[in-house]
Amino acid sequence: MTELKAAPPSMAASGHAEQNDLRDILVEAAAIIAAIPKGHEPDNMRSPIVDELEGFAGMLADGIQPNDIHDILIEASSIIVAIPQGQEPANMRFLIVDELEKFASLFAPSVSSAPKP
Numbered sequence: 001m002t003e004l005k006a007a008p009p010s011m012a013a014s015g016h017a018e019q020n021d022l023r024d025i026l027v028e029a030a031a032i033i034a035a036i037p038k039g040h041e042p043d044n045m046r047s048p049i050v051d052e053l054e055g056f057a058g059m060l061a062d063g064i065q066p067n068d069i070h071d072i073l074i075e076a077s078s079i080i081v082a083i084p085q086g087q088e089p090a091n092m093r094f095l096i097v098d099e100l101e102k103f104a105s106l107f108a109p110s111v112s113s114a115p116k117p
Contacts (some may be wrong), residue, residue, distance in 0.1 A: 002091075015097060022060070022068040022073065022103075023057070023061070023074065024074070025096065025099055025100060025103065026053065026056055026057050026060060026069060027057045027060075028096050029053060029073070029076040029077070029096065029100060030050065030053035030054050030056075030057050030076070031091055031107060032080055032089055032091060032092045032096060033048045033050050033079055033080065034054070034077060035089030035090065035091050035092070036087075036089050037087065038082060039087065040083075040084070040087045042079055042082035042083055043082070043087060044078055044079060044082050044086070045079045046081070049072075049075060050078070052070060052072060052079070053076055056069050056072050057086060064097070070103075073100065073103055073104065074103075074104045076100060077097075077100035077101055077103065077104040078104070080092075080096070080097055080100055080103060081097055081100070081101060098112060
């Protein structure tokens with residue numbers, strides 16, 4: 001995956017390369033969140049988020065615009081960074097957390113760099 005560059009949301013959400021990056025990040029985020037073991041969900045996780053992420057991933061494959069999904073990516077990143085250390089799903093790569101945090105910081109700086117519990 002390519003690194004997302006810091007830019008205003010209107011710029012970050014435009015272009016084919018960014019759409020591919022967002023689709024890849026969203027698909028991987030959905031898989032990570034879906035793999036969180038039952039009973040180990042972060043406090044900020046709403047159960048419907050997994051269904052929502054999977055739905056958005058499907059819509060992206062059909063051509064939805066990246067600016068339509070920034071809110072769901074922000075929520076996904078906040079859930080992933082809140083997974084307690086040592087309870088990460090087996091399919092979680094730390095790289096995706098860094099990428100999600102970078103993307104989220106474009107829209108909500110308070111989400112970025114959230115400490116792990």
